[in-house]
Amino acid sequence: VVTRTPARQHVSITDVARRAGVSASTVSRSLRGNPHVSADTRARVLQAASDLAYVPSPAASRLASGRTGAIGVVVPFSTRWFFSEVIVGAESALRTAGYDLLLYNIGETVGRELFFAAMPLRRRVDAVLVVASSLDADERAALDALGVPVSFVGTRQGKHPGVGVDDEAGAASAVRHLLLLGHTDIAMISGEPDDPIGRETTAARQAGFTRALREAHLPERAGRIVTARWGVTGGMRAIEELLAGARLPTAVFAESDEMALGALQILRKAGLDVPGRLSVIGFDDHEMAPVGDLTTVSQPVREQGLRAATLLLAALDGQPQQGDPFVVLPTRLVVRGTTAPPPVATG
Amino acid sequence: VVTRTPARQHVSITDVARRAGVSASTVSRSLRGNPHVSADTRARVLQAASDLAYVPSPAASRLASGRTGAIGVVVPFSTRWFFSEVIVGAESALRTAGYDLLLYNIGETVGRELFFAAMPLRRRVDAVLVVASSLDADERAALDALGVPVSFVGTRQGKHPGVGVDDEAGAASAVRHLLLLGHTDIAMISGEPDDPIGRETTAARQAGFTRALREAHLPERAGRIVTARWGVTGGMRAIEELLAGARLPTAVFAESDEMALGALQILRKAGLDVPGRLSVIGFDDHEMAPVGDLTTVSQPVREQGLRAATLLLAALDGQPQQGDPFVVLPTRLVVRGTTAPPPVATG
DNA sequence: CTGAAAGCGCTAACAA
DNA sequence: TTGTTAGCGCTTTCAG
Numbered sequence: 001v002v003t004r005t006p007a008r009q010h011v012s013i014t015d016v017a018r019r020a021g022v023s024a025s026t027v028s029r030s031l032r033g034n035p036h037v038s039a040d041t042r043a044r045v046l047q048a049a050s051d052l053a054y055v056p057s058p059a060a061s062r063l064a065s066g067r068t069g070a071i072g073v074v075v076p077f078s079t080r081w082f083f084s085e086v087i088v089g090a091e092s093a094l095r096t097a098g099y100d101l102l103l104y105n106i107g108e109t110v111g112r113e114l115f116f117a118a119m120p121l122r123r124r125v126d127a128v129l130v131v132a133s134s135l136d137a138d139e140r141a142a143l144d145a146l147g148v149p150v151s152f153v154g155t156r157q158g159k160h161p162g163v164g165v166d167d168e169a170g171a172a173s174a175v176r177h178l179l180l181l182g183h184t185d186i187a188m189i190s191g192e193p194d195d196p197i198g199r200e201t202t203a204a205r206q207a208g209f210t211r212a213l214r215e216a217h218l219p220e221r222a223g224r225i226v227t228a229r230w231g232v233t234g235g236m237r238a239i240e241e242l243l244a245g246a247r248l249p250t251a252v253f254a255e256s257d258e259m260a261l262g263a264l265q266i267l268r269k270a271g272l273d274v275p276g277r278l279s280v281i282g283f284d285d286h287e288m289a290p291v292g293d294l295t296t297v298s299q300p301v302r303e304q305g306l307r308a309a310t311l312l313l314a315a316l317d318g319q320p321q322q323g324d325p326f327v328v329l330p331t332r333l334v335v336r337g338t339t340a341p342p343p344v345a346t347g
Numbered sequence: 348v349v350t351r352t353p354a355r356q357h358v359s360i361t362d363v364a365r366r367a368g369v370s371a372s373t374v375s376r377s378l379r380g381n382p383h384v385s386a387d388t389r390a391r392v393l394q395a396a397s398d399l400a401y402v403p404s405p406a407a408s409r410l411a412s413g414r415t416g417a418i419g420v421v422v423p424f425s426t427r428w429f430f431s432e433v434i435v436g437a438e439s440a441l442r443t444a445g446y447d448l449l450l451y452n453i454g455e456t457v458g459r460e461l462f463f464a465a466m467p468l469r470r471r472v473d474a475v476l477v478v479a480s481s482l483d484a485d486e487r488a489a490l491d492a493l494g495v496p497v498s499f500v501g502t503r504q505g506k507h508p509g510v511g512v513d514d515e516a517g518a519a520s521a522v523r524h525l526l527l528l529g530h531t532d533i534a535m536i537s538g539e540p541d542d543p544i545g546r547e548t549t550a551a552r553q554a555g556f557t558r559a560l561r562e563a564h565l566p567e568r569a570g571r572i573v574t575a576r577w578g579v580t581g582g583m584r585a586i587e588e589l590l591a592g593a594r595l596p597t598a599v600f601a602e603s604d605e606m607a608l609g610a611l612q613i614l615r616k617a618g619l620d621v622p623g624r625l626s627v628i629g630f631d632d633h634e635m636a637p638v639g640d641l642t643t644v645s646q647p648v649r650e651q652g653l654r655a656a657t658l659l660l661a662a663l664d665g666q667p668q669q670g671d672p673f674v675v676l677p678t679r680l681v682v683r684g685t686t687a688p689p690p691v692a693t694g
Numbered sequence: 695c696t697g698a699a700a701g702c703g704c705t706a707a708c709a710a
Numbered sequence: 711t712t713g714t715t716a717g718c719g720c721t722t723t724c725a726g
Contacts, residue, residue, distance in 0.1 A: 023713045055469045059409035060703035063718045079431040088426055103450045122402045261638045288635050291608045370697045407719035410702045
């Protein structure tokens with residue numbers, strides 16, 4: 001037997017109206033900043049509302065207005081540093097604008113397929129922010145069917161607004177840093193190309209790697225790419241594969257700092273001096289990068305969340321998007337202690 | 348000018364009712380599993396609902412029922428590994444039970460005081476989950492005033508249900524590990540006692556440290572405690588302080604893995620062999636602990652979120668809480684590579 | 695087991 | 711500028 005309090009009477013808009021001596025609609029208008037209210041009527045209403053400690057019922061206003069006042073944020077794994085930073089960035093923008101943040105972890109909790117099949121977002125959000133997920137046609141269709149604005153962080157999705165960095169350019173800048181130090185035998189360790197989460201990112205960073213080497217006129221074989229599952233463990237596997245090979249490169253570019261940190265750990269265990277014997281550079285500027293003293297390419301993660309949320313708010317405001325709606329934020333090389341010239345000076 | 352679609356007509360419960368040849372109330376009952384519906388009526392209703400791809404309006408059912416179907420999760424910093432793991436654990440339980448998860452980051456976004464003053468949770472959640480925040484009397488009162496069940500992760504709050512680990516025992520087990528290895532000069536690096544986020548945790552882990560030393564009959568001065576701000580940077584500061592001191596301990600117990608990892612980094616830079624010259628042990632089993640090959644005390648973080656959410660669901664179900672509502676989960680020593688006997692064998 | 699009726703508390707035309 | 715009038719789409723007594 002449920003012991004629910006018998007619907008404790010909240011103060012309602014009519015209570016406020018009565019106390020202020022106006023109608024409910026006037027209260028509604030005053031409270032929401034509708035301009036068609038005289039200054040002193042508004043003042044009286046605000047006073048009455050505050051006297052009664054009135055809090056509007058979101059459910060009622062949602063039902064009446066059709067707006068939910070909530071934004072869905074969809075992430076693959078909210079525990080990953082990158083995603084949690086994006087969420088925080090988005091939250092700050094959304095909260096300021098008065099929106100609630102509904103979190104959907106499709107990687108871990110519900111499962112991606114289930115999520116797109118059930119579409120739990122239906123009827124409960126005014127807009128959706130999708131973080132770092134490459135969507136297939138069906139998934140995109142399911143999102144579009146919601147009929148609300150959608151924006152993306154980290155992946156370019158057709159004409160939808162979005163925010164990201166130039167992963168290819170960032171990767172190239174990492175490689176150029178190594179080239180400038182004199183390295184000519186550089187390997188990349190990277191995520192697997194079929195991982196639905198980082199697919200586009202992986203492809204772009206690999207492309208940057210390859211391009212930078214080509215521009216330096218290095219032979220193709222100078223740039224090996226070893227793939228493994230994304231993350232620390234993947235980084236460990238990948239570097240082990242390199243260590244097992246015949247020729248050890250003098251530098252390694254890791255697609256992510258997590259992979260770089262995993263690699264560093266294995267190299268340390270193997271007694272290989274970094275950066276004396278081998279340089280390592282990562283990508284992201286993860287919060288733990290300083291712990292490994294890792295040289296890396298920094299990207300503004302929180303700001304991507306913030307900007308993507310802002311794009312959504314603009315769309316909800318009815319502002320037509322102009323031109324390319326994809327915002328590209330800059331990356332920045334952060335040199336720490338894991339990169340140095342190769343052991344034997346070359347070229 | 349807003350280009351909103353003129354309230355695109357969603358299929359409503361009456362559409363379903365018409366198609367199934369029953370009343371709206373029967374549809375409502377059928378869809379929510381109310382037992383007072385005949386099997387084949389229910390079947391017809393479900394069929395009709397599915398035919399029409401009916402999705403109930405949360406706003407309407409919230410307004411009518413008074414239940415919001417959402418749970419507020421309040422964390423200080425959702426980007427911290429610990430908190431994000433708790434969130435994921437909670438989400439999996441909540442989602443399964445059909446609740447939405449409303450995320451509130453009070454550390455970074457709104458600010459703690461603002462949060463408790465404005466209480467944005469009012470009228471929008473059926474229950475609240477508060478993670479790792481020691482609340483003062485006013486804050487607790489503000490929460491209680493919501494009139495909904497509240498549960499806690501990581502801090503014991505009066506008679507409210509909650510989940511945590513025995514931090515004191517966990518800390519003691521870490522110290523005993525060091526003692527068994529033969530260490531007699533052990534320092535602790537820990538967060539500052541006035542940090543509102545980890546206050547209770549810090550106190551409990553310090554107590555465990557002190558107790559274990561006392562039980563080993565070591566002189567008081569054997570156990571120094573150096574405090575610094577929580578986190579990687581704090582760990583760096585704290586170990587630097589120890590390094591600057593006259594006598595270096597042979598082992599360090601860090602209150603958290605973040606602090607331990609920060610310390611490890613400084614020790615490595617200083618050229619001090621770990622664990623040869625100095626052992627280091629942490630607490631938490633952070634996802635990055637393997638990267639530092641860090642010996643630590645593991646706690647089940649995700650499960651704490653899950654259990655706390657489950658307690659909340661039970662309360663919402665009207666189940667009376669019995670006995671001590673605080674669930675204590677076990678910790679476990681995880682020995683990796685940063686602990687070893689002290690350089691010079693002692694007593 | 696099922697239906698009718700009465701709101702839940704607010705917003706949004708439309709008048710005044 | 712303000713009030714009146716209808717709902718928004720569901721749940722929930724209360725009858726039958």
